[in-house]
Amino acid sequence: MANKAxxxxxxxGEALLELGKRRLDIVVLDADxxxxxxxxxxxxxxxxxxxxxxxxxxxMIGMASGLSLTGKLPFASTFAVFETGRAWEQIRQTVCYSNxxxxxxxxxxxxxxxxxxASHQAVEDIALMRVLPNMxxxxxxxxxxxxxxxxxxxxxxxxPVYVRLGxxxxxxxxxxxxxxxxxxxxxxxxxxxxxxxxxxxxxxMALEAAEILKKNGIDAxxxxxxxxxxxxxxxxxxxxxxxxVLVTAEEHSIIGGLGSAVSEFLSEHYPVPVVxxxxxxxxxxxxxxxxxxxxxxxxxxxxxxxxxxxxx
Amino acid sequence: MAKVSQTTVIELxxxxxxxRKEILKMLTAAQSGHxxxxxxxxxxxxxxxxxxxxxxxxxxxxxxxxxxILSKGHAAPLLYAALALSGYFxxxxxxTLRKLGSPLQGHPCSKTLPGIEISTGSLGQGLxxxxxxxxxxxxxxxxxxxxxxxxxxxxxxxxxxxxxxxAAHYKLDNVCAFVDNNGLQxxxxxxxxxxxxxxxxxxxxxxxxxxxxxxxxMAAIVNALNQAETVKGKPTMIVARTVxxxxxxxxxxxxxxxxxxxxxxxxxxxxxxxxxxGK
Numbered sequence: 274m275a276n277k278a279x280x281x282x283x284x285x286g287e288a289l290l291e292l293g294k295r296r297l298d299i300v301v302l303d304a305d306x307x308x309x310x311x312x313x314x315x316x317x318x319x320x321x322x323x324x325x326x327x328x329x330x331x332x333m334i335g336m337a338s339g340l341s342l343t344g345k346l347p348f349a350s351t352f353a354v355f356e357t358g359r360a361w362e363q364i365r366q367t368v369c370y371s372n373x374x375x376x377x378x379x380x381x382x383x384x385x386x387x388x389x390x391a392s393h394q395a396v397e398d399i400a401l402m403r404v405l406p407n408m409x410x411x412x413x414x415x416x417x418x419x420x421x422x423x424x425x426x427x428x429x430x431x432x433p434v435y436v437r438l439g440x441x442x443x444x445x446x447x448x449x450x451x452x453x454x455x456x457x458x459x460x461x462x463x464x465x466x467x468x469x470x471x472x473x474x475x476x477x478m479a480l481e482a483a484e485i486l487k488k489n490g491i492d493a494x495x496x497x498x499x500x501x502x503x504x505x506x507x508x509x510x511x512x513x514x515x516x517x518v519l520v521t522a523e524e525h526s527i528i529g530g531l532g533s534a535v536s537e538f539l540s541e542h543y544p545v546p547v548v549x550x551x552x553x554x555x556x557x558x559x560x561x562x563x564x565x566x567x568x569x570x571x572x573x574x575x576x577x578x579x580x581x582x583x584x585x
Numbered sequence: 586m587a588k589v590s591q592t593t594v595i596e597l598x599x600x601x602x603x604x605r606k607e608i609l610k611m612l613t614a615a616q617s618g619h620x621x622x623x624x625x626x627x628x629x630x631x632x633x634x635x636x637x638x639x640x641x642x643x644x645x646x647x648x649x650x651x652x653x654i655l656s657k658g659h660a661a662p663l664l665y666a667a668l669a670l671s672g673y674f675x676x677x678x679x680x681t682l683r684k685l686g687s688p689l690q691g692h693p694c695s696k697t698l699p700g701i702e703i704s705t706g707s708l709g710q711g712l713x714x715x716x717x718x719x720x721x722x723x724x725x726x727x728x729x730x731x732x733x734x735x736x737x738x739x740x741x742x743x744x745x746x747x748x749x750x751x752a753a754h755y756k757l758d759n760v761c762a763f764v765d766n767n768g769l770q771x772x773x774x775x776x777x778x779x780x781x782x783x784x785x786x787x788x789x790x791x792x793x794x795x796x797x798x799x800x801x802x803m804a805a806i807v808n809a810l811n812q813a814e815t816v817k818g819k820p821t822m823i824v825a826r827t828v829x830x831x832x833x834x835x836x837x838x839x840x841x842x843x844x845x846x847x848x849x850x851x852x853x854x855x856x857x858x859x860x861x862x863g864k
Contacts, residue, residue: 300724324720324755332713332747339717342652342703343725347717363744366707367714371695 278445281438282380284416286311288423289348293319296427300340302326302349304333309440310350310380330355334363334375341373346427352386353379353395353437361401368433369405376426377402378436383524384552384569385441385474385562394557400529402435403502409455410502412437412523412531414476415445418499421453430455437473439524441562444477447497458505460512464494467518467580470509472498472531475522475550475571482576493580504534506542513543518583520548524571527551548583550576589807593636597803600670601631602859605832607666607679609855612846615683618691621829621842623663625767625800626734629825632806633732634667642672645699651729652702652718656711657736657765658692659844664701665689673700709742711735712762716748719757719820730814733762738770741779746791752820753792760820761813764788765800767829769840788822800825833858 293299293315302324307313316323324340326333330351337347350356356379357364368375379398386394402410411426411434413419419438426434451459458470461480471479476497483493496512498505513519519539521532532549539545552569566572604627612618630653634640638651655664662682669676674688681687688697692706703714715733722729739745752760764784772778788795794816798805806825813821829843830836833855836847847855 300721321724326747326751327754329744329747329751331710331744332716332751335710335713335744335748336717336720336751338703339714339719340721342714342718343721345721345724362707363710363713366705367703367710371704 278442279416280440280442281413281416281419282309282311282440284419285378285380285423285438286314288420289315290318292423292427293322296346298344298346299427300324300345300347302333302337302347304328304330304351304355306351309352312348312350330360331363334360335367337375338367338373341375346374346376348376348378350378350380352393353382353398354393357395357398357401357435365405369407372407372432374431376434376436378423378438380438381440382437383439383473384557384565385439385524387440387562387565388559390559391556396526396552396557397529398437399501399525399531400533403529403534407433408502409434409500410437411435411455411500412472413499414473414497415443415447417445418447418451418453422499425453425455439474443474446477446480453499456500456503456505458508459497459499460508461495461497463512463515465492466516466584467491467493467520468496468512468516469493469520469522469576470496470498470512470531470535471522472501474524478571478573479522479576481573482580485573485577486580491580491584498531501531501534504538506538509535509538510543513539513545518548518580519545520550520576520580520583522550522576525551526554528554548579550579589804589811593807594803597631597636597807600635601628601803603670604631604663604666605859606856607670608662609847609852611662611665611679611682613849613852614680616846617683618662618846619659619844620836620846621769621839622657622736622765622767623660624831624833624836625827625829626660626765627663627831628801628803629734629763629765629806630663630667632803632810634671636807637810638732639729642700645673649727649729652715652731654702654711654715654731654733655693655705656733657708657739658705660734661689661691661693664693668698668700674698708736708739709744712745712748713751715760715762716752716755716757719760720755722759730759730761733760735762735764736770737764737766737768737775737781737784738778740764740781740784749788749791749793756818757820758817761810761823762820763823763825765827766824767827769829769838769843771843773840784824788824792819794819794821796821796823798823798825800827801831
């Protein structure tokens with residue numbers, strides 16, 4: 274493990290600040306949530322390159338697009354539900370259609386937003402971003418991976434990217450030697466009985482589930498599919514072929530997210546059943562993030578039970 | 586400030602007539618597209634491309650150029666005519682408007698055509714983009730200006746007012762926008778569809794420097810553009826009172842020509858009218 278448990282949004286705030294120090298073309302935009310998204314750290318040090326647009330997500334995306342047209346590299350941040358929902362059409366019409374080098378990094382994704390409830394919990398953002406041509410979609414699993422993702426999308430890739438981050442602390446899961454590459458999944462292990470394709474906070478849960486299963490004589494592999502688009506189809510195919518049960522795990526609706534992306538590919542190239550763990554076509558609700566994870570069945574236990582049932 | 590010379594005004598009026606002819610020919614060849622709103626803003630766009638803006642058709646991405654964002658993207662034929670007559674691409678391309686494989690898409694596409702700063706067509710988004718460019722230019726210490734053309738129906742979009750706040754808040758005095766106030770939108774008179782007046786007071790209240798002009802008075806357009814350049818700390822909005830379908834008597838003020846192309850017979854009549862008007 275590379276470092277201790279941190280929220281991916283905190284890692285983002287730090288990474289952005291460091292990036293801003295070494296690259297003068299970085300500009301950052303926020304829509305009145307810079308304290309929560311952690312872009313405020315950059316804003317404090319580089320006020321001239323920081324644009325708080327107020328509670329106006331659509332304008333923020335347009336402004337970011339304009340800045341990119343002058344050769345700046347904009348990072349635009351707010352909560353996932355507002356970034357991808359409120360400003361979806363601006364992202365489609367301007368950022369994606371013109372293939373602009375705009376980085377959309379949203380925090381507070383999924384139900385682990387907690388007490389704020391359904392209005393603030395994006396469980397459909399991956400679907401909304403994934404459907405857009407030219408868009409790349411990345412869901413880092415921990416702070417260490419987040420730092421690498423932020424640097425990679427700035428230094429190694431020109432074009433629109435959506436990065437999905439969370440509010441709550443997540444355990445550190447990625448090994449020290451890990452190097453993030455867009456479109457490349459990380460294989461913790463390939464299982465003979467089952468493989469769990471996971472993203473975001475579900476990666477650590479998948480690892481826990483695999484440990485439990487191992488004690489019971491079930492060989493379950495874990496793959497961190499942090500880039501959801503473009504999907505690492507090579508690794509996916511290998512995982513599907515090597516085991517009896519393929520499971521996807523995501524803190525997102527099972528409609529349109531990682532599970533869907535995996536199914537879309539496999540149904541054409543290697544049709545096998547895909548068991549999906551995620552939010553089942555419903556809204557979130559208020560509660561602590563731990564309570565909500567249990568309530569919606571996003572736990573290692575649920576993964577274990579799902580795999581056991583599927584193997585029967 | 587020196588007023589624009591009479592010679593310049595006469596030259597620009599002649600150029601505007603040329604643009605109108607190309608717009609009509611293009612739309613007739615396409616047999617679809619937006620006639621009324623292309624003609625209403627023709628004088629404004631002529632003043633920009635053939636007088637005010639620093640731009641180089643041989644180097645469309647010249648770093649120090651002034652920018653033009655057509656927020657009312659449906660007036661694409663007008664922009665295409667201005668770009669073609671400026672020399673950004675061959676005039677012969679104009680007859681491919683809206684055809685499969687043409688770089689002249691139904692609404693402007695920056696990926697297919699040189700001189701288009703950004704794809705537009707979905708209303709309400711251009712001013713935000715213009716602001717972003719303006720902020721970027723300021724960061725780079727460039728004196729280039731950003732022009733943006735909005736429709737009057739378009740200002741019903743909420744994002745326009747978000748952008749209005751942003752431009753004033755960040756003191757983007759290198760932004761100069763126009764509202765092409767021709768008074769009509771697809772479903773009818775703007776103020777019957779959704780009341781938009783008082784336009785001038787609204788922009789003033791949002792912290793903009795505002796000019797209220799006749800959008801077909803070439804001298805007034807150029808003078809307002811010149812004056813806007815001297816305003817510091819505030820963006821400028823030029824509310825241009827225009828006539829939809831301007832220049833062709835049988836299109837003027839007719840709401841049905843918002844999104845209808847001329848027939849070949851109408852084209853013949855229209856071109857004749859434009860020629861006779863100049864005599």
